[in-house]
Each structure stands twice: as structure tokens, then as C-alpha cells.
Amino acid sequence: MNQPAVNSFAETGALWAVMNEDDAKARQIVQDMYPNERAEFAAQLDRLRALLTDRFGNDIPTAGPRIRVLDEEGRFLAR
Structure with a gap:
């Protein structure tokens, strides 16, 4: 797999x-992190x-209409 340069940060x-x-x-990546780095992550x-779901795991409604795909x-x- 041709991987983009995403490894600048663990x-x-x-x-x-x-x-x-x-x-x-x-x-492996997470285990190589220090405990304080894992806590921050x-x-x-x-x-x-929290930006994706409410505290119950329900999708947060967006401002505009949702598109059914x-x-x-x-x-x-459709593609």
C-alpha cells in the first residue's frame, strides 16, 4: 500500500x-508512546x-439537510 506521510506524529x-x-x-504505535502521550491522545x-456524537452515541444533527447515500x-x- 502506498502510504501518505502521516507518521510525522505518532x-x-x-x-x-x-x-x-x-x-x-x-x-504497536500506541504501546511505543509514553503514558502521558497516551493520556493526551x-x-x-x-x-x-464529542464532535461526532452526543453522550449517548447518537449522531449530532448537522445544520443542513443530510444526504442519503x-x-x-x-x-x-449512486457513485
Whole structure:
């Protein structure tokens, strides 16, 4: 896989690995971090999650109308 330059920070490397379903690589990156770095990264991820969902895990409504891209079976409606 041709990987973009995301490894300037351990955090972006770990996130990239997760996004590419490479949990072993993400685990390795996180384990190589110092405890205070892991705590800071966890806090950053918590802030990011708060931007995505409410405290119950429900999607936060956006200001504009939502566009439906999947049908009832999870297939893309159009490409």
C-alpha cells in the first residue's frame, strides 16, 4: 500500500493504521508512546468523538439537510 506521510506524529500514524484496519500497527504505535502521550491522545480522541456524537452515541444533527447515500441494505445509491 502506498502510504501518505502521516507518521510525522505518532497519533496520526495510529489513527491511519486504525482507518486501514491495521490494529496490530496501531497497537504497536500506541504501546511505543509514553503514558502521558497516551493520556493526551485519549483526551484528543474524546474531544473528536464529542464532535461526532452526543453522550449517548447518537449522531449530532448537522445544520443542513443530510444526504442519503446508502439504501436500506447498506449499498451506495449512486457513485
